[in-house]
Amino acid sequence: MRYSLIIFDLDGTLADSFPWFLGSLNNVADAFRLRRVPEDEIEPLRRADVREILAHLGVPRWKLPFIARHMRRLKSTQLATIALFPGADQMLRTLKESGVTLTLVSSDSEENARAILGRETAELFSDYNCSAALLGKVGKFRRVIKRAGVDPKRVLAIGDEARDLEAARAAGIDFAAVTWGYTAPEKLRTLNADIVFERMGDIVPKLIQAA
Known part of the structure; x- marks a missing residue:
């Protein structure tokens, strides 16, 4: 081999986990004062790279560690899904x-x-x-x-x-x-x-x- x-x-x-991610995305956006993602923007974002996605959502780099920790904690409460x-x-x-x-x-x-x-x-x-x-x-x-x-x-x-x-x-x-x-x-x-x-x-x- x-x-x-x-x-x-x-x-x-x-x-x-993508359905879970989509279901959580706008709640996380609200919590961190980011741009919400309407349904018609999901597929275009799936064709973008990570830097383009961050720019589109208005995510400053300094917030990334806090968002990541928040999402890991949130996910830990919904693992059964x-x-x-x-x-x-x-x-x-x-x-x-x-x-x-x-x-x-x-x-x-x-x-x-x-x-x-x-x-x-x-x-x-x-x-x-x-x-x-x-x-x-x-x-x-x-x-x-x-x-x-x-x-x-x-x-x-x-x-x-x-x-x-x-x-x-x-x-x-x-x-x-x-x-x-x-x-x-x-x-x-x-x-x-x-x-x-x-x-x-x-x-x-x-x-x-x-x-």
């Missing part, structure tokens, strides 16, 4: 049984991540590096790679956003985009990811065949 370490994103990649995408748990189990080391890098807290994954699935991951800043994943990628002692050429990050790809490129590792998450599929297909997964069921066959 080509990759010995896979770094997974959580929200939009393994966990179907968020589930893994169908097939995610079996996909992870199959990769683990194939000898791949699994790690998780997420903007969410480790406590929230473990709760969403469930005890058995959470135990498949050898390392967690969570509570990443919105544009702070590259440092966390580097840390999990260093702790694993793996050649970056044998590491793959899997995520659903352009910022995940940017972080992977900065860390010198390959990136696979999934088309079922927060970013619109047509936007993801323009980013020149090393691999694009159209369905959860594509992950295991493509990676096991990538010898």
Whole structure:
């Protein structure tokens, strides 16, 4: 198998949290005096990168840590409404049984991540590096790679956003985009990811065949 370490994103990649995010977005906007997002702006924002989204919402950089903490706390009270995408748990189990080391890098807290994954699935991951800043994943990628002692050429990050790809490129590792998450599929297909997964069921066959 080509990759010995896979770094997974959580929200939009393994966990179907986008409906929760949409339901919370305008309440958070009100709490932090940001621009509300009407329904007709959601799809255009899914085609924008994170800097464009922040500018559109009027989010000053200094507020980002406070917003992130608020959303993690809010999410922790509503975890029962968020589930893994169908097939995610079996996909992870199959990769683990194939000898791949699994790690998780997420903007969410480790406590929230473990709760969403469930005890058995959470135990498949050898390392967690969570509570990443919105544009702070590259440092966390580097840390999990260093702790694993793996050649970056044998590491793959899997995520659903352009910022995940940017972080992977900065860390010198390959990136696979999934088309079922927060970013619109047509936007993801323009980013020149090393691999694009159209369905959860594509992950295991493509990676096991990538010898």
